[in-house]
Amino acid sequence: MFARLITAALVTFLALPALAQQGPITVEGAFARASAGNAKNGAAFMILTNTSPQADRLLAAKAGISRxxxxxxxxxxxxxxAMTPVEAIPVPAQGKTELKPGSYHVMFMDLADPLKEGSSFPLTLQFEKAGTVTIQVPVHGVGAMPAAPSKGH
Ligand SMILES: [Cu+2]
Structure with a gap:
């Protein structure tokens, strides 16, 4: 697993050094929900779009807001x-994966501080092929839903 990741990273780096910041993955509509009371966990949602002819996978996410x-x-x-941890979230070739309430999401375990509506925080997403993508995630209300419903594909 790790050897594969390192190999993929090296190949990407050697082949496309000038395009490191212009990967095939775009992230739209990201938001997190404000913490209800003293809830210790939080969640973020977003739409991942892959313009590459190769399928990709979201392997991990990093943020400074939780342990x-x-x-x-x-x-x-x-x-x-029930919520279940998954090893990866697939993003189809030239397709989309929607992280939304009741489905895939990024989960923040053991928040340092409650998430406050109106604030935002950086989130780094690690993709198997596209590498890392860092986005700014705004915090919406406690029961916030995606701004625009998915149009399907
Ligand atoms: Cu969860």
Whole structure:
């Protein structure tokens, strides 16, 4: 796993040094939800668009606001919907993956401080092929939903 990651990073670096900041992944509509009360965990949502003819995967995320950052999905366990950590979030070739409430999301475990509506924080996303993409994530209200519904694809 790590050897593969390092190899991929090296190949990308050697082949496309001038394009490091112009990867095939774009991130739109990112937002996090403000913390309710003293909740210790938080979540962020966004739409990942991949213009590459190769499928990619979001492997990890980093932010300074919490002790750890995990990638989660929501799956049905028996009769209840439950959040589960996932190894990666797939982004199809020339397609989109929407991270949204009830589905994939970035999870902040053990927040240093509650997330306040109106603030924002940097989030670095690590993709298997596209490398890292850093975005600024605005904090919306406690029960915020995506601004525009997905148009499907
Ligand atoms: Cu979660």
């Amino acid at each position: 750890t950052v995990e990638l989660h999905n929501v799956v049905k366990k028996g009769e209840v919907m």
